[in-house]
Amino acid sequence: MNIFEWERFTSAFPKILQNLDVTLKMIVLAEIIGIIFGILIAVIRLRKIPVLNQIFSVYISFMRGAPIMVQLLIVFYGLPAVTNRLFGIDINNWEKFIFAAITLALNESGLLAEIFRSSISSIPSSQYEAGYSVGLTWWQTFRRVILPQAIRVAVPSYGVDLVQLIQSTSLAYYIGVMDIMGRAKAIGSVTRHNLEPYLVCTVIYVVFSLFVKLIFQYLRQHRTKTA
Secondary structure, eight states: OOSOOHHHHHHHHHHHHTTHHHHHHHHHHHHHHHHHHHHHHHHHHHHTOTTHHHHHHHHHHHHHHSOHHHHHHHHHHHHHHHHHHHHOOOOTTSOHHHHHHHHHHHHHHHHHHHHHHHHHHTSOHHHHHHHHHTTOOHHHHIIIIIHHHHHHHHHHHHHHHHHHHHHHGGGGGGGTOOSHHHHHHHHHHHHSOOHHHHHHHHHHHHHHHHHHHHHHHHHHHHHHHHO
16 A cells, blocks of 8 residues: 555645635634734733733743643633533533634733833834824824834834744634644545545645745835835
8 A cells, every 4th residue: 555645645735715704714714803902902001001012921920831732722622611610601512613713812922922022112102292292192102103114123023923823723623613734634534545635735825825925025025225
């Protein structure tokens, strides 16, 4: 029996691509929620708001220090127990995709919070003073003056984080999410040939990662030219 056959590889490709939308949805949801809460957490930490600053400091340490698999299992098994115990709400019938998306979003918010915090901190305080001098409030100065500059500074680190997120979605199949990895596992279980479907997933992840890297490389070059 051949270990690898192109026919099995090529036949698995279209089947796995059918589940690519699930992977993309996880990435998009995690990024949208992660960016919103990441900026919020970064502002709270920069403003050193009592209690919240300490809470989010611990939160970020956990998100950066604990393996994403551990976080996924805690959300998958712990969140239903917490909601049922505190609010009497049973969420065990939720789609597994939701738990995976929540985990990735929480992880992203913690990682992006530090990226945004360091980027915002790199903007000179004179920029705030310039905003105040023309009558802008703190929020208006932050939104119109500071945040656009901070985003440009955050581009390189954000690109690395996005590649890591793409790779992290591969763990969702451990809780039964039928993404491209889940589909590959199902194909391998039926055909008794696991190598080809997992190689298909490898190709997909590598292509996506290279595509993201090229985009952010272009953005960095464009930023350098316009600086």
